[in-house]
Amino acid sequence: MSEQRKTLIGKRVPRLDAHAKVTGTARYTGDLSLPGMLYGVMVRSPVAHAHIKHIDVSKARAFPGVKCIITGNDVPAIRYGNWRLVPELQDETVLAHDCVRFIGDEVAAVAAIDEATARKAAELIDVEYEPLPAVFNVDDAMAEGAPTLHSHRENNLSLERKIDYGDLEKAFAEADYIREDTFTTHAVSHAYMEPCVALAQADADGRITLWTSTQTPYYVQCLLAQTMELRENDVRVIKPHVGGGFGGKMELRPWEFCAAWMARETGQPVKFTLTRAEEFASGRRRHPVKITSKIGFKKDGSITGKEVIAHLDGGAYNGMGPTATFLIGNFGAMLYRVPAYRYRGNYIYTNNPPAGAMRGFGAPQALFAGETQMNLAADALGIDPIELRLKNAMVEGDKIPGVATIGSCGFIECLEKVRELSNWDERQADARPGEGLGIACYSFISGGVFNWFNTQYTFSAAEVRVFDDGTAQLSTLAADIGQGSDLILVQILAEELGLEVSDIRLVTGDTATCPQSDLGTWGSRVTLMAGNAVRDAAHKVKEQLFDMVSLKLNLNVIHEIECGNGHIYPKSKPAHGLPFGDVVAMVQRSNRGKPLKATGYYTPRDCGLVSPAFSFGAQVADTSVDLETGMVQVNKMFTVHDCGTELNPMAVEGQLEGSIQMSLGYALSEELLMEEGKTLNTSFLDYKVPVAEDMPPSVSETIETYEETGPFGAKEAGEGLACPTAPAIADAVRKATGLCCKDLPITSDKIRSYLSGD
Amino acid sequence: MNTHVIELIVNGDLREVAVRPNLTLLQLLRDHLRLTGTKHGCGTGDCGACTVLLDGRPVNSCLTLAVEARNRTITTIEGISTSGTTLHPVQQAFVEKGAVQCGYCTPGMIMSSVHLLRTNPDPTESEIRHAIGGNICRCTGYTKIIEAIETAARAKKGSGQ
Incomplete structure (x- = not known):
C-alpha cells in the first residue's frame, strides 16, 4: 500500500439514501401499513377558547365501522412537554380536559376501519362548548383584566428570561448616538412536504411500537411513556424516512399518543395521517415576536451597549417557546462586541395555535431586528454598514459574560468576502431608484448545551462494530430528517477507520436497537454532537486494533499507527500495513471470539449556556422594486459563510440553498394569515412557498476555519442562514424605495402604500 | 356508490381493479396497488408530490379520479427505469x-x-x-x-x- 492515504473529509459524496429516494423505495411512515390496521382522525376544537361542558360520542360510537373513540375523559390528565426540567412549563395534555385554548386544540380521536368512516364518525361527535373570552395578540393578552388561558399564569405571562451584563446605564450615557426601534415578525409554517403520520402497534403485553414522522425519537419515547403511564422501556419508537421537519416535528404530538393508546385499546394497529389543511391550520409555527431594541454607539461606530425587550406570541401552550425566548436574547447580542447588554424576553399565552421551534429557533426574529437596526444606525452615523460591522465584529476568543466563549470565527473574513463578491463598494456609489443592495449577517449555534429535557443520558451516543470482512456497523439514534446527517456520520466513521463509505452499514432511527441516547435533530446539533460520539466510539475500537498491529508487527512503542485505504499501518511505513479485516479477526481471536465493538458518547460540558461552537456568515441581497406595483424582485443573493470544515461541500451547499428558499418566503411571501385565532390560508395555493421560478440566482463562498470542538473541525451550516435573508432584503428595499420595513413580511401592499403616501 | 371494474396499464403491467367512483388515482396507486413511491403532500393539487404520467403527460394523481385512468397508461416513479438495477x-x-x-x-x-x-x-x-x-x-x-x-x-x- 504505497499510495497516499485517502481522505473522505471535504469530498462530495452522494447521500446514502439517494438511490432509495429517487426510485420511490424509501419508506416513510405513511408508506407503512399493517394487517388489520385502523385509521384514526383527530377531532379538533372549532372555537378559540371555551369550557367543554359535555361531549356526546354515542352517535359516533354507534356508526358502523367505528372501533374506538377517546376523549380527554378516557385518558390520564398528565401534563407533558419537552421542558421536563421545569415541570410547571409542561402545560399540555394530549386531549383537552375541561377547556380548549385554540382553534384546532385536540378534543377527541376516532379510529375506524377506513379513513372515510373515521371522518364521518368524527362529525357525529357532539361537543358542547361554553365560549370564554379570548385574546389573539400579545398586547390584549397582557392588558388589565384580560382573560386567562392557564390558571397558574394569571397575567398570561408564561415566563420571563433575562440576560444582563455590563453597566448599561453607563453605556448609554457614554454613547454619542442612541436609537430605539420596534420590530414585529409574523407566523410562518415549516411547510415540510411530508404531513405528520404516526402508526402504532401494541403487543399483547401492552408494549408499544410507534412508527412516526419525528425528528426526536427519544423525546417521543419518553413523553409517550409518561402520558400513557408506561415504563420508558415499554415504548419503542421507530423513525422511518422523514420528509422534512425544520423544528416542527420535535415534540410528542397528540396523534402519536392517540395511535398508541387506541392500538392498545383495540388490539389493532392504528394509523393517523394529518391533512395539509390540519398542518397549516393548527400545526406549530414560528413565533411572532415584537422586539424593541435600543442600541448606543460612539461616533466612531463602536457599540457601547444594547437593550432588547421581546414579547413572543406563544399561542395556547409553551411547546419549545421557553427556549426560543432565551435564544432571542442570546442572538440579540451575537455577532458584535456588546460591552453592556440587558435582555428581557416575555413568553405570552394567546388563543392562537401554539408556536414552536422552527429553523433558527428565535434567531431569525432577533436578527431581523438587530441587523435592520445596524443598517439604520450605519446610515445615521454616516458609516458604511459593512465598515460598521467590521468595527464591532466578534472574533475568536471573545467572551459573552456568563453565556458563551466564541471559538472559531471567520466573521470578519465573511464580511470582507461578501463585499468583494457583491461588488458592494461600486454599487453603493452607483445607487439608482428602485434598486438596492442590502446586507445582513448571522451567527448560529452548533447544538445546544441546555438540558431542558432533563435527560439522564449523554446527549449523543454511537455504537461501532467492526467485522473481519473489513466492514463496520454504525448504530445511532441521531435522526436524519432529510438534512443528510446519516451520510455525514458514516463519512466521519469511514474517515476514522480508513474504510469506504460503502463499507459502513448504518442502523438508525430505532430506540430499541440504537444506543441510549441521542437528543435528535434540532439546533444544528447532529454533526457536532453525534459526530463527536462516532469519533469517540471509533477511537475506542481503533485502540484495540492498533494494539494488535503493534504486537503483530513488533513495533517500537514510539510508532504512530493509523487507518487508511482499508489497512492499518505504522504512519512512517504505510506500505507495511495489515488489512483492516485481518486485524479485526486477530483481535477477535485474542478475545476468544468476542465481537469487537465500542460505544462512544458526547455531552457538551463547561462551554457556557448556549453552544460549544458558533457559525458565522454574511449575506447581500441584490434587489429591484417595481415602484408602481411594489413588487420585490431579488436579482441575486451573495452568501459567504463560516461553517468550520466542510465535511461534504455538496451537503453544505444543499443546506444553504434550501435555507435561502425558506428565508425568501419568510421575507416576502409566506405568512399565516390570522383572524380571531383562525388560520385563514390552509393550502399551498394560499400559503405561498417559493417555487423554482421564484428563486433568484445565488452565489456562495466558504471561509474555512477549524472548530476545535467539532468533528474534524466542523460546525453548523444552513440553519443560521435562516436569519439574514429577511433583513438583507429589507435593507435593499429601503435603499430602493425609502421604506424601512420593520414589520415582516415585506409585501408589495406595504411598499405601494408607502410610495403612494397613504 | 357503485364499484367500477377498470383496466389500466401501470408501469407496463395490465391491472384490473375494482374502484369506487370517488377513489383518486393516488389512492389507487398507493393503497390498492401498494405503489407507495408516489407521495401525498397536500391532496389539493398544489404541491406536485403525487405527480405521475397519464398517457405520458404529468398529472396530479390526487386530483385525478381512478376511473379517469380506465384503459389508459400510468407511469409512476417505480416504472421509469428500464431495469431493476439501472437508474433512469x-x-x-x-x-x-x-x-x-x-x-x-x-x-x-x-x-x-x-x-x-x-x-x-x-x-x-x-x-x-x-x-x-x-x-x-x-x-x-x-x-x-x-x-x-x-x-x-x-x-x-x-x-x-
Missing part, C-alpha cells in the same frame, strides 16, 4: 448532483423532469424552472434539482437516448 438518467443525475434531501418531493419532481426531457430534450434553465413550477421542494432551494435536470439532458444527448 434523471434519477442518476438527482443522486450525483445532490438534488435529493428529505426526498418527499423527489418522485413527483423526477416525473415532471422526465416528461420535460421527453418533450424538450434540450431545455433552457427557465424552461426547466417552468416545468417543475408545480412541484414544491422545501429542502433544496431547487438549485441542485435544476443542475441535475441539466446534467440528465446532457447525458441523454450524449447517449443518444
